[in-house]
């Protein structure tokens with residue numbers, strides 16, 4: 213039922229800023245932008261997703277690190293946001309843009 | 316609030332000091348339930364909030380000052396901006412807008428002292444509501460072990476509320492906490508409560524609140540000297556893509572075995588005990604209607620409720636361990652993608668796995684799924700998992716009709732058929748789930764986002780207390796609906812009596828018998844004769860009952876229907892096509908009123924049991940029809 217997920221192809225803000233959805237295990241960085249993802253398949257509006265992400269600590273300036281990836285399609289992912297461990301799908305992680313370290 | 320309440324009567328408050336109402340709020344896993352248990356002990360009752368299926372847990376305590384206090388354990392949340400039915404309850408309770416409830420006079424905000432960032436933002440929201448609150452810095456034992464330093468005075472000033480440090484699992488800090496709450500309640504000056512200026516925050520307001528929370532956090536909390544590194548290490552193994560999944564499978568295997576086998580002797584014991592009581596009643600009470608009602612209706616009805624209790628307790632014991640240790644969210648993480656293929660939430664695996672033992676504990680455990688849609692989907696497909704009550708039926712028919720031969724170099728044909736029946740159940744569950752997603756929820760995907768809490772050793776006393784709560788909930792909820800249904804089945808298969816000099820078994824003349832004969836033409840296209848149709852009606856009590864009823868209808872071997880004799884008889888009476896059709900029927904048919912009753916209880920509406928009944932009967936008829944006619948065409952008629 214869930215159509216294959218593909219990270220958004222919007223032009224990145226800066227060279228090393230990418231959606232969290234594209235990150236791999238071990239990647240670290242700082243969140244630079246949180247938006248929402250809208251689409252027909254989403255149960256919640258983009259604005260709602262943005263607020264949920266913010267409430268879970270995904271806020272601009274927070275340090276982020278990808279801790280684990282699932283087996284199938286490397287999805288979902290577990291990340292550390294500041295001190296909090298959070299699991300989320302790459303579909304939602306697409307709404308978080310991260311400036312990754314050392315790239 | 317519904318009247319669906321249990322156990323420990325809440326004593327009436329003395330007239331002199333008015334009873335105070337307090338509610339516990341906080342992030343998930345902060346220790347709200349542990350604190351609730353520590354505060355109220357066994358003086359708890361569980362019910363549902365009016366009109367919704369959210370659990371309402373309230374307890375009573377007496378403060379050192381002698382005041383009665385009612386404490387409400389609210390569902391965990393990260394924000395007052397409710398996103399699920401559970402969180403709506405929390406929001407409305409905090410705002411004092413919950414229908415049928417009085418507003419609490421004070422709130423206790425429970426925070427995990429080692430994880431303050433997110434809760435501080437919630438605290439800022441609470442402040443806007445203006446209802447006085449106390450911040451309970453829970454898990455203070457862990458904070459101290461980590462060498463975490465929190466400037467309590469400064470923090471209290473910043474948030475404008477008193478702070479108490481607590482260790483819920485060791486009952487530390489409780490009297491100080493109650494003192495603070497007492498002070499708020501005793502003051503009870505309306506002018507003390509600030510005006511409610513809370514509204515749903517916009518994204519930019521959430522960002523602003525975050526910034527403020529971050530500033531408070533930095534000012535008051537020194538990073539721990541010995542931060543927790545164990546959780547990371549454990550996760551390295553348990554969340555490993557391959558090893559993690561293997562460990563999960565092993566864990567699930569143990570759990571399944573336990574629910575399936577540990578419970579069996581206890582269930583047999585309960586069954587035997589009630590059978591003996593029924594026999595005793597039949598033997599010692601004067602024969603007649605009343606005795607039959609007491610013995611076969613009431614006592615057997617109570618027995619049919621209690622017989623589920625061992626499985627429920629074992630299942631919930633494991634679930635509580637998984638939840639309290641912090642593993643549950645990891646399991647959901649590991650399985651999310653797999654389950655997602657069929658549109659199911661990662662957490663649906665526990666209910667579905669348990670449904671192989673029995674759909675009733677399975678359906679009751681769907682509470683671990685937060686989203687209402689995901690929960691309903693799981694409830695609807697749970698009965699398609701082959702439960703243990705189907706096995707006697709399968710064994711009887713397979714024993715009678717499938718030859719004891721081996722195929723494909725050593726595989727038992729009978730075993731293969733049994734396996735096939737299990738497999739058909741699973742596959743159809745996945746297909747139905749996919750379809751439900753498309754029809755009811757139009758393929759929408761709820762975001763999957765959850766905190767992975769720090770690992771903790773489950774506290775035995777806390778686990779036992781929560782287990783006791785589960786048992787009480789089951790006995791009151793399921794009991795109240797399963798019992799009457801059992802009595803109904805008894806009435807249907809007892810009345811009216813057979814006429815004088817009747818030759819056939821009594822059930823033929825009862826309503827159930829007549830209904831069966833009336834429905835028989837409807838079942839003829841799938842190869843069922845009227846005896847089979849009659850057996851289906853009392854068989855609604857529980858799937859395995861059909862075996863006994865077939866015995867009665869065919870008048871072999873008395874009450875229990877000796878399986879050997881019955882098996883030979885069926886072999887002579889039924890064609891192979893009919894037998895296969897009966898098996899196909901049993902894979903899908905909702906031949907279990909208790910399950911439908913529990914669905915009604917868990918969803919708080921007759922809509923979902925009706926949907927379940929209709930779709931399962933439809934599937935069963937379709938499957939039996941196809942199987943029967945295919946078999947006839949192949950010459951098995």
Ligand SMILES: Nc1nc2c(ncn2[C@@H]2O[C@H](COP(=O)(O)OP(=O)(O)O)[C@@H](O)[C@H]2O)c(=O)[nH]1
Nearest residue numbers: 343344345346347348349454482483484639774
């Ligand atoms: N060490 C320690 N563990 C605690 C404390 N309070 C709760 N826990 C444990 O934390 C876990 C989550 O607690 P629970 O009450 O279920 O949290 P809730 O989600 O807020 O209701 C359980 O394993 C509790 O035993 C505490 O003060 N100290």
Ligand SMILES: [Mg+2]
Nearest residue numbers: 347348349391
């Ligand atoms: Mg709780």
